[in-house]
Amino acid sequence: MSEDQLEAPASDNYPQLDAKNTDRKLSQYYSNSFSRYSDFKPLGKGGSALLRSCLDGNLGRTIVMKTLHPHLAQNEYMRARFLREARVTAQLQHPATVPVYEIGHDIEGRLYFTMKKVEGETLREILERQCSGDEQAIATYNLDRMLGLLIQVCNALSYAHAHGVVHRDVKPENIQIGSFGEVMLLDWGVAKVWSSNDPDLPEIEHEILTDVGQRPGTPLYMSPEQIRGGGEEIDERTDIYGIGVVLYEMLTLKEPHRGENINETFEMILKEDTIPPETRTPKRQVPKQLSAITMKALEKDPANRYQTMAELIYALRDFRSRVFQSHTED
Structure with missing residues (x-):
């Protein structure tokens, strides 16, 4: 297909x-x-x-x-x-x-x-150990396994999107890796939830949470549309951008854009071209196909990204099957 x-x-x-x-x-x-x-x-x-x-x-x-x-x-x-x-x-x-x-x-x-209490560590802790040269973290969480973990997160987001929810804060700190292989996507506190807009609903809190003029999320992992603050622009493609940032960091151990302060970071996300992972850290020998997948997820215009999480999942699985000869269902 x-x-x-x-x-x-x-x-x-x-x-x-x-x-x-x-x-x-x-x-x-x-x-x-x-x-x-x-x-x-x-x-x-x-x-x-x-x-x-x-x-x-x-x-x-x-x-x-x-x-x-x-x-x-x-x-x-x-x-x-x-x-x-x-x-x-x-x-x-x-x-x-x-x-x-x-x-x-x-x-x-x-x-x-x-x-539920989940024993383990966050993806942020794993990436920090890899940055410090921890050989066990590098060997245990090789590229094949990291992609498998990320696909599980994508599956959770695809499930949420099918139920009318956008997470809006996908980042390594919110991805928990359990001691027995469990993967948990945490912190749905800034999620966007579909509303029936029924004026007769009693005690509805939705007006408090419409985020007019607000920018929920974490600056380094925000999509351009989140920075612009356009609530109507936020849809599942916003989470696709977030996954793109996480994938970029997995591949390069660096964020796509980081300024000296929040405003500079926002300007970079909105206007500066993203350096492809394979170019950003050539010594890590990032596969070109995987770099291309990352860059498509990170397109500034949502119309140019993967349009559904299912498309991104397919691309990641196809890459794994070609490179690692792995057809295991995630």
Whole structure:
């Protein structure tokens, strides 16, 4: 089957996530018992939330709890974002998304949700080890395996797109590699969710999250349309650009564009030609076909990129089968 014959899974065949379900306020009638959680241990701290492992006494298993920081507990925008992340993650039930178990308020009234604890490391940590010359990281995560991992991420995104969701923050920090080969695409907090735009929906939070004049995402991994702030331009091709940036970094151990500051980086992404991976780091001997795939995903005009994640997946699989003689399903 040629690339131009490929079709993404028809979205009409899948239930679409709707903002009326992801963006509404948490009902005052929900019930849970926070007291069953104990043995809290810090895992990480981001700009908006705290990650801790804890023991669920009812089920006798260790899980992860994500909680809004105290200073954001009453911030309407951050609460809405937090609720969307929990619900989008819970409703996208794919092997490469983290199962969410519960959502609620802790004893201090802060929003939290619990999810599966995945042991392993992020793709960012793997790339940093490779940059430092770690021979084990270089040998374990060779090009064939890295492409296999990336295809699994692409599959998760294709699944999300079929359900009306665009991730908008694809980057190595949000890709977790488990100790037993699991791949998880994390942090759906800035995802774009389809909305029915029903004016009669009660307590709808969608207006809070429409991102008018905002640019959700991480600067080094933003697409040109994200930088422009055009909400209507954001579609699955935005995630295709994000995958292109991650693939570029896998191949060169460098980002396609990095300025001295955010504004310079944005200018480079919008206007500066991207140096092909094979030219950027000639010593790494990047295959020309794979370099071409990367460059197509990174086209500044979305119309010139792969139009669906299915097309990009096909291109990556075709390259692997030709170069590594591997026909294993990812």
